[in-house]
Amino acid sequence: MFCYQCEQTAKGGCTKIGVCGKTDSTASLQDLLLYLSKGLSQVACAAREQGIEDPEVNLFTVKAVFSTLTNVNFDDARFVALINRCVALRDRLKAKVSGVEFDGPTVLMPALDIPGMVAQGREFGIENDPEPDADVKSLKQTLTYGLKGVCAYADHAAILGKEDNELYAKVQTLLAATLAQGLTVPQCVEAGLECGRINIRAMELLDDANTSTYGHPVPTEVKLGPTAGKAILVSGHDLKDLETLLRQTEGKGINIYTHGEMLPCHGYPELHKYPHLAGHYGTAWQNQKKEFAEFPGAILMTTNCIQDPKKYIENIFTTGLVGWPGAVHVQNDDFTPVIEKALELPGFAETVDKGSVTTGFARNAVMSVAGTVIDAVKSGDIRHFFLVGGCDGAKPGRNYYTEFVEQAPADTVILTLACGKFRFFDKKLGDIGGIPRLLDVGQCNDAYSAVQIALALAKAFDCGVNDLPLSLVLSWYEQKAVAILLSLLALGIKNIKLGPSLPAFITPNVLDYLVENYNIAPISTPEADLAEILG
Structure with a gap:
């Protein structure tokens, strides 16, 4: 493997195992999925030129690319499912396009097992990029990583019903552009700036999604110490998952705590109104191994930021695009397994005053x-x-x-x-x-x-x-x-x-x-x- 997409990359690039914890097989499956997603984007661009728009392809594109972002999914089996779905959508859309000769990732068929897919993924990793110009390669990688961020925000917005076909089209155009040969540095710089512009649109969509659903944030004091009772900790970024969990735990005697990037959720009026949104626990994502191990309740990871949870694997649950081998994955917004685990675990024995912070x-x-x-x-x-x-x-x-x-x-x-x-x-x-x-x-x-x-x-x-x-x-x-x-x-x-x-x-x-x-x-x-x- 070779990966240098995050700031903590080891000595200029992780080559045996990621600092994030991903294995060589996971890294290679991510490389294969990303390569095929770029091919899917090429087909989508060709289809769009013929007036063909496929909403399922559009949404899948951002979900697939987001799943390769750091600390999202470490479950090889789930990547296999994404890879096969990518190819199925690609070929379905390709059948509707006429007069176009496809090649590369638009025709590649994945192997039938994980070792075969891993071997394919190694062919399309960063080190095997045929781009001869180091600066162009650098800018293409910057564009690719920027698009991963755009796709994350676009997916967050889509979860709350806010989508933009023009945004999807631009994402797919830029993903396809990363495969082009013969680009100049100025062309790559412009592509990077265009990525920045469409990211503003993605963040605008997400802002509208959050505020139209939960109200504009207001300054809100958030309790830092625990409250005696059963507990669930929610980490990641997803507001809808938090709201759904709050609704499903009403009247059950369970306190809900935010962790990491979920702290600002307390400022949204439609989330703050739940009295069992009890406060904030812990600090940033990289401290979770210690903080989660000490948490006496169930833990829900809603988006990226998960780390190796083997010390508390029975207590942690994933949802959305998050995955870890052995962790129970919650689907269809049914958080019953999380709630049952919280009721089984002891929760906090006493209320402790650790002060407060203000968000919103x-x-x-x-x-x-x-x-x-x-x-x-x-x-x-x-x-x-x-x-x-x-x-x-x-x-x-x-x-x-x-x-x-x-x-x-x-x-x-x-x-x-x-x-x-x-x-x-x-x-x-x-x-x-x-x-x-x-x-x-x-x-x-x-x-x-x-x-x-x-x-x-x-x-x-x-x-x-x-x-x-x-x-x-x-x-x-x-x-x-x-x-x-x-x-x-x-x-x-x-x-x-x-x-x-x-x-x-x-x-x-x-x-x-x-x-x-x-x-x-x-x-x-x-x-x-x-x-x-x-x-």
Whole structure:
């Protein structure tokens, strides 16, 4: 195997087993599914030119690609099912297309068993990419990883009924483009920016899906300590799974806790209304092995972020695209096995006060006090805004973000989102004229909210976003972060600080291009970066 799609990749690329825990066979099956999904996209593009649109193919494409994102599915048997379904949909659609000569992934038939599929997958891994230009290959990989993030957001939105055929068409066009030979660096750069643009649309769809279903988030205090009683912990990102579980556990004496990126769910009125949504447990995804092992109830993983759960395999359940061999997979929104396990386990013996945090500062909440914010900037009470967020991870160097927030001057405001906030989410930073200095905007997909806040402030100050007293200090781990970075570049946002390390798939020439055109820079030290930003 060879994989370097995440920030924690070992020595420039995992070659024996992934840092995430995926095996060589899983990695190869993912490579095969991704290659076939690109072929499915080629067929979909050809069909669309002849006026043929297949909604099932469109939705499957984003689900298949999302399933190859880091820490989603580790179950080889489920990849076999996805591979066979991909080929069945491809051939069904291909039969409707006339006058087109197909080849490559549009005609490849998968082997009949897992060893055969694994061998096929190795043929289409990164190291066997025939692209001779290292910079073009780098940009194609960047595009591929950005599209994985786009597909994740598109799938989240589709779960709540929000879809866009134009978005699907662009995803498939760009997936097909990654197979093209003879592309130039400028063409690949433009494709990456187009990925960023369609990611903005995907996040917009998801934002609409979440807010139209559950209401716009409002600032909400969230209890951190446990409440005595039976317990279920929900991790991942999916709001609908949480709502369904809350409905199915009403009156059963079970408290529901959020974990990781589910923390912002407390800010949605239609979720917060359930009295047994008891609070938040734990921190970011990479700490789950310890935190989950100590949790005295059932655990539900709704989207990506799962780690090897062998110490608590009987207590953890997966749903959606998540999979782990041996873990019970819940289907058809029936969480009965999760509920039964929670009732069987002891739950928390006593109520413990561990303080609280506040979430729910999405764009509506922030812009409702925009006048106060603008006045504070004009008066000099607020000198600067920092957006400090992104993915958290276990690799050394991430304490930088904690120290950066701790050292940020008292006349600055910290906006944060995604699981990167767990480095400092419980810090008591006070307020400026009633405006909290730490504002939790939400999940990683709520980067859309953060962008809307920035655009609204730019309009209010009659300037460009790059002229605002706003700096982005980002951490990355997986491919949703790549998609968001491409979106920021597509919006023309410059001067981004990125860490804790730069992607292994970025060549020196591509990095030089980003530095020259966008002034992207790696983080250094909190002291040096604050001094440079604040001048």
